[in-house]
Amino acid sequence: MINSIIKGSGKYLPNIKIPNDYFLTRKFYDSDGQPLVKSNKDIVATLQKITEIRERRYLEDNLMTSDMAYFAAKEALDSSGIDAESLDYIIVAHNFGDILPDNKRVDICPTIAARVKHKLAIKNPYTVAYDLPFGCPGWVQGMIQANYYIKSGDAKRIMVIGAENLSRISDPHDMDSMIFSDGAGAVILEALEQKEPVGIINHLTRSDTLEHAHLLTMGASYNKDYPDSTLFLKMNGRKLYEYAIKTVPTTLKTCIDRSGIPLERIKKVLIHQANAKMDHNILDRLFHLYGDAPAPAGLMPMSIQELGNNSVATVPILYDMVAKSSMEGHAFLTGEYALFASVGAGMNINAFVYRHP
Incomplete structure (x- = not known):
């Protein structure tokens, strides 16, 4: 294999x-x-x-x-x-x-x-x-x-x-x-x-463009006196939050279920660092879908407090910090499972279950 x-x-x-x-x-x-x-x-x-x-x-x-x-x-x-x-x-x-x-x-x-x-x-x-x-x-x-x-x-x-x-x-x-x-x-x-499955075990991606394609767009400055027509990143924060907490937990559950790995065996959740309140809500809702809530402490390392939201870079930066023991209280152990996940413009959601070799 x-x-x-x-x-x-x-x-x-x-x-x-x-x-x-x-x-x-x-x-x-x-x-x-x-x-x-x-x-x-x-x-x-x-x-x-x-x-x-x-x-x-x-x-x-x-x-x-x-x-x-x-x-x-x-x-x-x-x-x-x-x-x-x-x-x-x-x-x-x-x-x-x-x-x-x-x-x-x-x-x-x-x-x-x-x-x-x-x-x-x-x-x-x-x-x-x-x-x-x-x-x-x-x-x-x-x-x-x-x-x-x-x-x-x-x-x-x-x-x-x-x-x-x-x-x-x-x-x-x-x-x-x-x-x-x-x-x-x-x-x-x-x-x-190797015969025993390790690394990426299962993955899932979805794109919800019919109703949610324009929750993140490009637009002119909110300042009408801005000196030129530069386009900036614009976000419908409320709608995006509602979409994420409704859709991401069910998507993560489907990914986990397809992997055949019980939720309790996942020891780390590395999720896109967009909004701490949203991330905690997503994780608690995921556990609620399994009849288990709230999520246990220490499962989801967070970097947003010092690093903010750097889009596609958040999850790999988070991985590197945990892998190199620069995030107190977090480590990857051989044989343990982790869930990697993200949500963003499109709107797109994806995830994969990973077993550390």
Whole structure:
């Protein structure tokens, strides 16, 4: 049996830390262009209470998304001891490509994956490099695709990267901008021939576009006096929250049930770090579906408090932190199962059950 296991991981966290106080002097407007009535102090306090975000990371002006992806990739290669020339694929999940600080236009020519391969100086022409735009669930989807390649016999080693630079595509006059941050995470998935199933055991993806395709979109600044027509990331937060807590738990349950693994054997849940209140609600609802609630403490490591929501990068960064024992109270143990999951623009939801070799 061919299994897909994680051989190594890496991450890049920008050096610029942005505390909540940073937004106290910001001018915020509603979607109609009217100044918000609440004081910034109250707005920031409410955001922290709901999301638990205390600070986030912003990318340095001299770097771009492809740089973060490269740094994470280099660390993953170093931690695994793998020769980069032996990679069959490099899959980079992102949504906005490289964005200059003073020119907020999407740049994906060449692809971010091609740029990463170039920066790694890989000569092998059969290391196939491509991008995957799939909203926040992009990295999880990349892992699912990589698993298919490996189990089909088409590949033995695949690097899957999630990298995002949301700070440059967020409207400075939209209070939702306080949620977003930057970062990158990478893992190397490797084929392992073994009779006992390990690695990615089962996966599931769904796309709800009929009614929910536009919960995350691009739009002009809420500030009607903004100097140009730059498009920024816009989010229907209330509708998105309602969709997530209704749909994600049932999707995760289906994935778990199809894997044949009892819920109690899953010892870690690595879920997209979008909103702490939402994530806790999703987990409790999942356990409620099994007649078991609330979820036990310590099951779901959280990074959003210090790192914010960096989209496709949140889950691989979270994995790297736990795998390298940099998150107190959390570790991966041989033979234990973990659930990886994400939800985001599209709207897309995906998950996979993973057994640590």
